Amino acid sequence: MIARVNFLPDERSHEATRLLPYVMAVMVYLSALALMGSMVLHRSFSEWTEALSNRLTIQITTPDPALREAETADVTRLLQQTPGIDFIHRLNKVEIENLLEPWLGEGNVTSDLPLPVMIDVTVSRTMAVNLDALRGMMAGISENIHLDDHQQWLGRFVKLMDAVEYTALGVLSLVVMATVCIVIFGTKAGMAENRETISIMHHLGAEDSMIARAFQRRFMRYGLKGGAIGLVLAFITLVSLMSLSRAMMAGLVRLPDMPVAEGAVLLVIPLLAALLCMVTARITVMRGLNRMV
Amino acid sequence: MIHFENVGMRYGMGSEVLKDISFNLKPGSLHFLTGSSGAGKTSLLKLMYLAHRPSRGKITMFREDVENAARRDLPRLRRRIGVVFQDFRLLDHLTAVENVALPLWLSGGKGTEIEQHVEELLAWVGLKDRMKSRPPVLSGGEKQRVAIARAVIKRPDLLLADEPTGNVDPAIAKRIMHLFVELNKLGTTTVIATHDMEMVKRAGAARMHLHKGRLHLLDPGDSDFREEETEAGEFGGIRLDQKEYGPKIYGPKIYGANENEEGGGV
Structure with a gap:
């Protein structure tokens, strides 16, 4: 039964556009990498800054061990009396050695290496602590006491985070623009290839929108097919990269897991690619047909 | 039905291939369009099946002015016209059935209904065994x-045929002409462009003669027509009415006509 006549020739015989799905696959691959890379980095940065934003590190570097212990006791007392301090933890020798090992190598932290006293302080998120006053009081105990609130490092980190995210956004925009250009080019080539068919359909009374629908359906399929291929390749690449970087960065930096919920957004990319192809093809065809009689 | 008034046509910036064409086709009339190669037959048909805009003049079809009609109005008008192109213009990737079904499908016909009509018509034109062929x-x-089947399947209001019997044997040609005449009797205005003067003479219908881009309308009784005429208008078993009219020449006399008749359609 003749339910619907597909008046455009089979896609496989379309020399002008049959490779388009693979170009779309590359575009979706790049988009997915840019988007996922941006999401992973965003999550990493957020976790790192979150971990440091309510933490203080106090180092006491006084060379004389007895004096250092006395100063440590004074500092601990001062912290206990300061409102807004939730938790005070003095790192033991093993913990300090574990921190140094990735930088110095295993077994290189010898007993004659002078280690400072390190106190990890967790500050309340609900109550502000006057760090300047705290710093002043600690300076009164000893000039060898250093309070680090990580703000300088965090500030640079946030700038880096912004730069990386804007770069990813830029890459994504370029890929979208390139995709639109490729689809326009492909659609025009497809129209030129099917000029005679379009002309016949016009003579038989086909409306422009009917002809445009045939093209937009075809380009939507290209977008979906290319999008699916690109997404699978991007997923394989991302998983491989995450595993590789986790193995290489073990101990230095804690890498976050793949953001599953945000990652689900990637599944929408082939649909967006299909939609982009469809809309671009429709506009291109309608404009092209409008120039005909 | 179809009214041309001082119509001129040119391809691009070239000189006019049709000049001061004026005529009026009544509903249900049958006309032959004759003229030597390059006289402008195909160009005139292009104007009539709305594949080209006139460079000047006024065209009225189905009571609508079409020379400056909006593009969105053309498909509706084109669906009322059946065209047999000289070079067939079939879609190579579709079967014979699908090609013939296109006009019905474009008009929103139902699948089973379309198939039944198409198969009947293809069988009638002797292509029963070739329906699924491309x-x-x-x-x-x-x-x-x-x-031809594609052009007539929807029983159009206007049927335009460019050399419709040029590639078929006499028996099939007779059958095709019979089909055209039957359609014409049912009210389809028919214009058949042909070089086959024997067929014109046998049909005895009015004749539109193009010479160097200018049109001369001749009735069967016209003097120059009578010179070529042999037997009265019996064709394919159908006898056409003939009336005696004096010769009529529409449009100005022929001056410096252009021989060109080339160019794109849409």
Whole structure:
């Protein structure tokens, strides 16, 4: 039964556009990498800054061990009396050695290496602590006491985070623009290839929108097919990269897991690619047909 | 039905291939369009099936002015016209059935209904065994019959045929002409462009003669027509009415006509 006549020739015989799905696959691959890379980095940065934003590190570097212990006791007392301090933890020798090992190598932290006293302080998120006053009081105990609130490092980190995210956004925009250009080019080539068919359909009374629908359906399929291929390749690449970087960065930096919920957004990319192809093809065809009689 | 008034046509910036064309086709009339190669027959048909805009003049079709009609209005008008192209213009990737079904499908016909009509008509034009064949494997005559079936399947208000019997044997030609005449009797205004003067003479219908881009309308009784005429208008078993009219020449006399008749359609 003749339910619907597909008046455009089979896609496989379309020399002008049959490779388009693979170009779309590359575009979706790049988009997915840019988007996922941006999401992973965003999550990493957020976790790192979150971990440091309510933490203080106090180092006491006084060379004389007895004096250092006395100063440590004074500092601990001062912290206990300061409102807004939730938790005070003095790192033991093993913990300090574990921190140094990735930088110095295993077994290189010898007993004659002078280690400072390190106190990890967790500050309340609900109550502000006057760090300047705290710093002043600690300076009164000893000039060898250093309070680090990580703000300088965090500030640079946030700038880096912004730069990386804007770069990813830029890459994504370029890929979208390139995709639109490729689809326009492909659609025009497809129209030129099917000029005679379009002309016949016009003579038989086909409306422009009917002809445009045939093209937009075809380009939507290209977008979906290319999008699916690109997404699978991007997923394989991302998983491989995450595993590789986790193995290489073990101990230095804690890498976050793949953001599953945000990652689900990637599944929408082939649909967006299909939609982009469809809309671009429709506009291109309608404009092209409008120039005909 | 179809009214041309001082119509001129040119391709691009070239000189006019049709000049001061004026005529009026009444509903249900049958006309032959004759003229030597390059006289402008195909160009005139292009204007009539709305594939080209006139460079000047006024065209009224189905009571609508079409010379400056909006593009969105053209498909509706084109669906009322059946065209048999000289070069068939079939879609090579579709079967004969699908090619013939296109006009019905474009008009929103139902699948089963379309198939039944198409198969009946294809069987009638002698292509019962070639329904699922695609144009590249059909002979010239078979393609022509598919093209004719496509043009008439929807019983158009206006049927335009450019050399419709040029590639078929006399028996099939007679059958095709019979089909055209039957359609014409049912009210389809028909214009058949042809070089086959024998067919014109036998049909005895009014004749539109193009010479160097200018049109001369001749009735069967016209003097120059009578010179060529042999037997009264019996064709394919159908006898056409003939009336005696004096010669009529529409449009100005022929001056410096252009021989060109080339160019794109849409």
